[in-house]
Amino acid sequence: xxxxxxxxxxxxxxxxxxxxxxxxxxxxxxxxxxxxxxxxxxxxxxxxxxxxxxxxxxxxxxxxxxxxxxxxxxxxxxxxxxxxxxxxxxxxxxxxxxxxxxxxxxxxxxxxxxxxxxxxxxxxxxxxxxxxxxxxxxxxxxxxxxxxxxxxxxxxxxxxxxxxxxxxxxxxxxxxxxxxxxxxxxxxxxxxxxxxxxxxxxxxxxxxxxxxxxxxxxxxxxxxxxxxxxxxxxxxxxxxxxxxxxxxxxxxxxxxxxxxxxxxxxxxxxxxxxxxxxxxxxxxxxxxxxxxxxxxxxxxxxxxxxxxxxxxxxxxxxxxxxxxxxxxxxxxxxxxxxxxxxxxxxxxxxxxxxxxxxxxxxxxxxxxxxxxxxxxxxxxxxxxxxxxxxxxxxxxxxxxxxxxxxxxxxxxxxxxxxxxxxxxxxxxxxxxxxxxxxxxx
Ligand code: ATP
Ligand code: MG
Numbered sequence: 176x177x178x179x180x181x182x183x184x185x186x187x188x189x190x191x192x193x194x195x196x197x198x199x200x201x202x203x204x205x206x207x208x209x210x211x212x213x214x215x216x217x218x219x220x221x222x223x224x225x226x227x228x229x230x231x232x233x234x235x236x237x238x239x240x241x242x243x244x245x246x247x248x249x250x251x252x253x254x255x256x257x258x259x260x261x262x263x264x265x266x267x268x269x270x271x272x273x274x275x276x277x278x279x280x281x282x283x284x285x286x287x288x289x290x291x292x293x294x295x296x297x298x299x300x301x302x303x304x305x306x307x308x309x310x311x312x313x314x315x316x317x318x319x320x321x322x323x324x325x326x327x328x329x330x331x332x333x334x335x336x337x338x339x340x341x342x343x344x345x346x347x348x349x350x351x352x353x354x355x356x357x358x359x360x361x362x363x364x365x366x367x368x369x370x371x372x373x374x375x376x377x378x379x380x381x382x383x384x385x386x387x388x389x390x391x392x393x394x395x396x397x398x399x400x401x402x403x404x405x406x407x408x409x410x411x412x413x414x415x416x417x418x419x420x421x422x423x424x425x426x427x428x429x430x431x432x433x434x435x436x437x438x439x440x441x442x443x444x445x446x447x448x449x450x451x452x453x454x455x456x457x458x459x460x461x462x463x464x465x466x467x468x469x470x471x472x473x474x475x476x477x478x479x480x481x482x483x484x485x486x487x488x489x490x491x492x493x494x495x496x497x498x499x500x501x502x503x504x505x506x507x508x509x510x511x512x513x514x515x516x517x518x519x520x521x522x523x524x525x526x527x528x529x530x531x532x533x534x535x536x537x538x539x540x541x542x543x544x545x546x547x548x549x550x551x552x553x554x555x556x557x558x559x560x561x562x563x564x565x566x567x568x569x570x571x572x573x574x575x576x577x578x579x580x581x582x583x584x585x586x587x588x589x590x591x592x593x594x595x596x597x598x599x600x601x602x603x604x605x606x607x608x609x610x611x612x613x614x615x616x
Contacts, residue, residue, distance in 0.1 A: 213320025
């Protein structure tokens with residue numbers, strides 16, 4: 176992408192309304208703009224990040240055997256009356272009336288919609304298990320939307336729902352998601368700690384929240400230090416072998432959110448117990464037949480009897496993750512994107528636009544990167560070098576290449592890594608291969 180064509184409105188001043196660093200940087204780096212309280216427009220650069228995060232979520236859902244669907248944002252109130260949640264959900268639900276006076280709502284979650292689909296389409300135990308997910312906008316009329324996309328009213332969530340014949344199957348599905356979540360966050364450069372959690376209005380008896388430790392987090396959390404040192408399961412993960420063992424490796428260490436923390440049951444020595452703030456980036460639940468029974472999601476079992484499906488639901492805050500990653504990875508100059516979610520892997524800075532050699536060299540590098548499949552942002556603006564460097568750092572591009580007359584005399588390009596700030600000089604003719612081998616590797 177050429178910077179002269181890109182719609183990227185960066186800000187020099189710190190926006191007064193933003194209380195936490197991720198919100199400030201998201202506004203300054205031109206990722207989002209607020210449209211109404213807790214409702215945002217995603218600008219091109221922010222949207223690229225959001226889509227990369229969604230893609231990682233998608234790949235790990237697929238790897239764990241879930242299948243993608245797309246449910247509507249607008250749902251019928253009837254379904255929610257059947258589950259009994261229409262009244263219970265309270266003021267967080269945005270209620271809508273259509274021209275025929277029918278009650279609709281903007282979905283805050285989708286247990287009812289998906290359970291209704293399954294109730295209509297699945298009738299035999301042979302069709303189980305099933306695990307269906309979607310990545311869709313949700314609306315919750317939060318009392319106090321704040322911290323930018325971290326607590327929005329409209330936000331992007333990956334939510335999925337597992338359907339099994341019995342409890343053992345449902346726990347197996349739950350465990351798969353538990354590990355898929357760990358892998359998902361690790362791929363974004365995050366250490367998310369699974370913590371025993373309250374099931375809240377969703378209900379049920381088994382639940383974990385996935386928490387990123389950060390001072391600006393909204394929840395108080397307690398966990399054993401050793402959890403931060405465990406390795407996440409690798410690409411070769413076998414979801415059918417050793418599943419329970421792998422989950423136990425995590426759950427045997429104490430970790431609980433505020434509501435679940437019980438000092439009497441916490442056996443962690445004082446010097447190894449972390450008491451911190453955390454950002455909830457995911458939440459998983461097993462709740463049995465809470466929705467399947469009232470919505471009629473039953474199947475015929477092997478013995479011919481009708482059995483209500485055992486369900487779990489699993490959420491990831493996709494748009495919240497953009498803020499959470501920034502909270503975990505920034506410095507005084509701006510965002511430091513992990514490569515896997517960066518809007519572009521490489522930033523190319525032309526120090527002297529108009530100089531024939533600089534222009535031609537930049538064009539050649541830009542074309543070379545594209546041919547090598549490396550996404551680059553080419554700053555081809557005729558502006559002061561200082562401002563261009565500052566922008567690349569603010570926007571957080573992982574690898575920054577600087578092309579200027581002085582370096583070109585020796586056929587050298589300066590490469591800076593955003594994380595750590597390390598600089599090296601690379602020979603022009605080796606540059607594209609050098610970057611392609613490192614960036615995204
Ligand atoms: P919270 O406790 O933060 O209000 P929740 O428990 O109501 O969240 P879930 O219903 O478990 O949230 O939703 C799944 C995920 O969606 C959460 O883990 C979180 O990452 C994200 N999420 C929930 N509410 C919001 C919001 N208002 N803005 C952005 N993301 C949200
Ligand atoms: Mg929650």
